[in-house]
Amino acid sequence: MKFAKHPIWIGVGLVALGIGSGANAQQGAFGGGYGPPLKVLAPTQMFATSDEHYAHLLKLANGGTKHTLASVPRWDGLWVAAGNTHMSAFIDTGNLGGKVIEGVLTPAYEAAYKERWRQQIEQGQVDYDRLGECQPPGMPRFLLEPYSHEFINLPNESYLINDFGPSIRRVLIGKQHSNLYGTHSWYGDTIGFWNGTQLVMSTKYLYPADFTRWSPMTSNQFESIEIWELKKYPGGIERLEVQATFYDRYAFVKPINVVYAFRHATELQKADYRVNQWECEQTNNTYLDDKGKSNFHLPGEAGFNDGRGFTHFPELPGQSRDPIYNTTLTPGAK
Amino acid sequence: MKSFFRTLPIALAATMAAMAAHAHHSFAMFDRTTEVVKTGKVQRWAFNNPHSWLYINVLNDDGTQTLWSFESASPTQLIGRGITGKTFEPGTTVTVMYCPLRDGRAGGGIGWVMLADGSYFSVADGGCNGSDENINRWKGWMKLGYRSNKDAQAAADK
Numbered sequence: 494m495k496f497a498k499h500p501i502w503i504g505v506g507l508v509a510l511g512i513g514s515g516a517n518a519q520q521g522a523f524g525g526g527y528g529p530p531l532k533v534l535a536p537t538q539m540f541a542t543s544d545e546h547y548a549h550l551l552k553l554a555n556g557g558t559k560h561t562l563a564s565v566p567r568w569d570g571l572w573v574a575a576g577n578t579h580m581s582a583f584i585d586t587g588n589l590g591g592k593v594i595e596g597v598l599t600p601a602y603e604a605a606y607k608e609r610w611r612q613q614i615e616q617g618q619v620d621y622d623r624l625g626e627c628q629p630p631g632m633p634r635f636l637l638e639p640y641s642h643e644f645i646n647l648p649n650e651s652y653l654i655n656d657f658g659p660s661i662r663r664v665l666i667g668k669q670h671s672n673l674y675g676t677h678s679w680y681g682d683t684i685g686f687w688n689g690t691q692l693v694m695s696t697k698y699l700y701p702a703d704f705t706r707w708s709p710m711t712s713n714q715f716e717s718i719e720i721w722e723l724k725k726y727p728g729g730i731e732r733l734e735v736q737a738t739f740y741d742r743y744a745f746v747k748p749i750n751v752v753y754a755f756r757h758a759t760e761l762q763k764a765d766y767r768v769n770q771w772e773c774e775q776t777n778n779t780y781l782d783d784k785g786k787s788n789f790h791l792p793g794e795a796g797f798n799d800g801r802g803f804t805h806f807p808e809l810p811g812q813s814r815d816p817i818y819n820t821t822l823t824p825g826a827k
Numbered sequence: 828m829k830s831f832f833r834t835l836p837i838a839l840a841a842t843m844a845a846m847a848a849h850a851h852h853s854f855a856m857f858d859r860t861t862e863v864v865k866t867g868k869v870q871r872w873a874f875n876n877p878h879s880w881l882y883i884n885v886l887n888d889d890g891t892q893t894l895w896s897f898e899s900a901s902p903t904q905l906i907g908r909g910i911t912g913k914t915f916e917p918g919t920t921v922t923v924m925y926c927p928l929r930d931g932r933a934g935g936g937i938g939w940v941m942l943a944d945g946s947y948f949s950v951a952d953g954g955c956n957g958s959d960e961n962i963n964r965w966k967g968w969m970k971l972g973y974r975s976n977k978d979a980q981a982a983a984d985k
Contacts, residue, residue: 573903618855625852627877640876641903656903657851657877760907769876776875779852787853791896791934792882800875817885818917820871822882824894824933 510824523622523637525576528730533578535750536738543716543740547684547695550718554693557667557686560648566690568644568723568733571766574637575732579704582749589614602744613707620786622706627773629658631679631702632717636735636753641768644733651685651692654675656768662808664694672698677713686784692721712743732756744827776800851901852878857926857936857954862961862976864969868923870894874902874912878952881915881937883923897925897937900952910948915940924965926955939965 525531540546551557560566562620581587581746583606585594593607599608612619624630630638664685672682681698696717703710720736733755740748758766782788788796799822801815813819867883881900884892899905902912915921920943924934936954939962941947953956973979 565925616855617859618853620853620855622852624877637903758903761903764906764911766903766906771876776873777877784958786855788856788930789896789898789928789934791932792894801871801873805965815871818871820882820917822871822894 523574523577523639524754524756527575528726528732528754531576531578531752531754532750533666533750534736539748543695543697543718543738546718546738546740547693549688550693550720554686554688555595557693558689559758562648562686565646565648565687566692566723568646570643571758571761571768572642572644572733572755573758573761574639574642575754577637577751577753579633579637579708579751579753582751583709585612596746597749598744599746602709602712609707611707621781622787623703624657624706625777625779625787626781627777629660629679630655632662632681632696632699633704633711633737633739634702635660635662635680636737637705641758641766643768644755646692658773659768659770662696664692670695670697686791690722691720694719694721709744711739712741714743715739715741730756735795774798775803791824792822832835839937854936854954856928856930858929859926859936859955862924862938862955862965863927863935864922864924864965864974865895866920867895869915869917869919869921871917872912872915874905876901879905879950881921881923881940881950883921893933896934897923898935898952898954899937899950905950908949910950914948915942919943924955924957924961 509571536546536550540549578587583594583597584591586592593602593603593610597603598606609619624634635655638655638657643652643654645652645654647724649666650665653662653664654660660680662680662683663790664683666685666687668684670682670684677698677700679700679702681696681700683694683696685692685694686760687693692813693713694717696719698716699711699713701711701713717740718738722736724732724734735753735755736750737753738748738750740743775798778790778796779787780790780796792799802821803814804812806812851949865883865885867885870882870884871880873880873882878901880895881895881899883895885895886892922941924938926938927935936952938951938955938957939947939949948963949957949959949962968976968979971979971982971984
């Protein structure tokens, strides 16, 4: 049996990302398949920089819509990712059966991505994911993280919240970019304006990051223009769609256009789910081992984070972080 | 043996699909071609982000116990499947199916959990196959007394 060429193994790749063709690439990608197929709406003209792109959109919107608390669009509740098209920008079939499209990434980033893709195809797994050591998703990964999201719109500011981390992007309405820190960060600086029901955003000053571990990396010159809008479709389907153009002079030969989506997390809301504050470093036990692969610290091993067992004051009553069950983890307990 | 290689790609595809959907880290540490069943008592069901973990004490042949650690999905994923932080209470007996750590330590990526009343829960993330199809396959194998997929497949191919 020749594994690599056998049709069923090709099928494995297709099923793995839930993708049958480039056109359907979003169907299985992080919640894809909800609602009609996502369509990328590329800008009507090319821009040299994200600043030019943003200025163009602001001019088209005549300076933007001035919303009040009563009129600003509401995206209340819990949301989860509902697909995206980003793989189609980099893989010829948009799925695991495909190859890296040459000429989309710059030579250095293309070579780096081909190595990631080799690991994904040959091993079924990329060796390591930077989120495994609790790095924040950053941008653009924020747009597809499969944890819950919340989006709070006020007239002068929007808060885009991801439960992973947790992470918050703040969108300052009607402002200019500012960087008092003199450095970059995971979510950078985001400004925006409203164009009716569309929230148009510009983000700059980001750390280098990635789309996912099996997707390309991005540089510290990655910048985004995003247009967020709540779309309604027959059958009561509501989908928050994000048309995005990504600029990165180090990573991309030319700007990348993709679309991301979120849906209401009705299953979580029906279960009366509450988002709890958490700190990844206190409950995560993934680490990079000396072979360059992800591994775990287990109970009793050096480096193990016992998120429910830690206390500086064991002699005091009421210091357990597991007060309902009061469990302990003792390897080899008799 | 042929049926094993027919089944394996399907199992891997399901696992990889879950990987693509939910993982915050690589699953390179798990041997996802191997599935093993163990029974023990719950020490802790850590229903936490970024991943939940089920810790169970398993009685060894020599009378000692070993604490086994199994990685599961995040709470947001599990709640959608009807699983909460109280589903596996400490002290209760559970049977779990998992894909072992490649380095042989007492842990793995979990596929499913069966309670003493015979109810099954798919608690998998991308580390092992917790699909309904695989649960049904395992129901048949366990009736025949198998505790590993490779033993079951080898017997079927004889």
